Amino acid sequence: MNYHNPHARRAARCTILLGTIALSSAAAAAPPRLADDPRVVDAVQLWTEWVEYQASVDRVPGLSYGIVYDQELVTSGGFGEADPAAGSAATPDTLYSICSISKLFTSVALMQQRDAGKLRLDDPVAQHLDWFDIQDAHPADAPITVRGLLTHSSGLPRESDFPYWTDPDYPFPTSDQIRARLGSQQTLYPAARYYQYSNLGLSLVGEIVVAASGQDFDTYLHASLLDPLGMSATFTDIPVDLRGTRMAIGHTALKRDGQREVVAPFQARGIAPAAGFASSVNDLAKFAMWQFRLLGDGGDELLRASTLREMQRVHWVDPDWQTTWGLGFSVRREGERTFARHGGACPGYYSEFRLEPKTRLGAIVLTNAIGAEVGFYAARAFDLIAPAIEAARKAPEKAPARDGERDRYTGIYDSIWGQVAVVPWEDGLAMLELASRDPAKSMARLRPAGEHTFRRVRTDDESLGETVYFEVDAEGIVRRFQQHSMWMNKVR
Secondary structure (H helix, E strand, O other): OOOOOOHHHHHHHHHOOOOOOOHHHHHHHHOOOHHHHHHHHHHHHHHHHHHHHHHHOOOOOOOEEEEEOOEEEEEEEEEEEOOOOOOOEOOOOEEEEEEHHHHHHHHHHHHHHHHHHOOOOOOOOHHHOOOOOOOOOOOOOOOOOOHHHOOOOOOOOOOOOOOOOOOOOOOOOOOOHHHHOOOEEEOOOOOOOOOOOOOHHHHHHHHHHHHOOOOOOOHHHHHHOOOOOOOOOOOOOOOOHHEEOEEOOOEEEOOOOOOOOEOOOOOOHHHHHHHOEEOOOHHHHHHHHHHHHHHHOOOOOOOOHHHHHHHHHEEEEEHHHHHHEOOOOOEEEOOEEEEEEEEEEEEEEEEEEEOOOOEEEEEEEEEEEOOOOHHHHHHHHHHHHHHHHHHHOOOOHHOOOOHHHHHHHHHEEEEEEEEEEEEEEEEEEEEEEOOOOOOHHOOEEEEEEOOEEEEEEOOOOOOOOEEEEEEEEEOEEEEEEEOOOOOEEEEO
């Protein structure tokens, strides 16, 4: 991992923005881009500094990220290296295994077939797969349905009966092998009794798509979803020939010595509908934009808008009243926010795709390491960036003026106690201890109080707290700051 390699950092710090230069009068009349609003710029910078620190101390080799608002990719970039051995930087175009995020594409494909009248959600699975012969340990209960597969409430075991997650050669079964082994497996619970996450279940959803459409899985997904969305960098199984070039090299969980080992390549084969896709941040941003577009505009672009809303509602609540699931989507309430999301974990990769339909904000985080806290990184983006986007959207004329003066204070400061990020914020600065687990709440605002001097704004009554003094050398370069009589040195 090399988060501080200058070449990698230049690529990582670059904000990648979608859109076309305004060359016509129509384009010139377009509303200002949220990505250009100083409030959004500052919030994005604080979040990315925090994510970089968190991923670095967790020794994540490489990470790529993107933040989407409606039809705008507000920011995207990368930290670290896609291939540490080659020194290649992680970027928004780097390919990763997205693991169980694959289930969202497969679920959309299934719902396309439902909308076309090819099936119903309450159909028994056996009605569409005549080889569905798993031993039913609870024959007196209701049959396993298509809906049960999508909500992980079918009672099926978690996996097809192969050790593909742990054996060194990752022996993922073919579709034929899944079928051949299914009859020797047994249901775990009665249908519609409990939530039990099941890769076997979503693999069967892929088989139903094949049976209903009359096309092989890859052909159908490209023709009906990926190609129309321009997702040319998304694959329905791992493109092993691109590993080490366009595709990041996967790594194990942290060992006791603090190191990670390289994970051998794999293909999910028959499990691909549940866990086999590979994609990039920039491609997944198109998937997010399509969903926001469909939810906002209505209509039936590749899927009925009402169907997508149906998928992103809760359809299953476990007896514990904690576990909730939509149709393919994990639908989760966290504080005051409701997310339609999915994470992914495969040999060498952790990933997160998270949307908040109400605010039309999305976060994508892809890594080439097992155990990276991708869901945590993504969730904190909403706390920091969503308020800035909302302010910029509602009152673009109130964007704070920037003369570049406060940029001199911006940077990372270090002491034996850890690192602090300082960025411009409103009419002053923001300061954040990068080890914080809740950056939005831990952030301190600083208000100008004299030459190179600021005071902390209290969060309880907006009164001013202690002084923060920045020391500037003869060339006008900030070298360190003092707070509570303690110095922190600027390291970049």
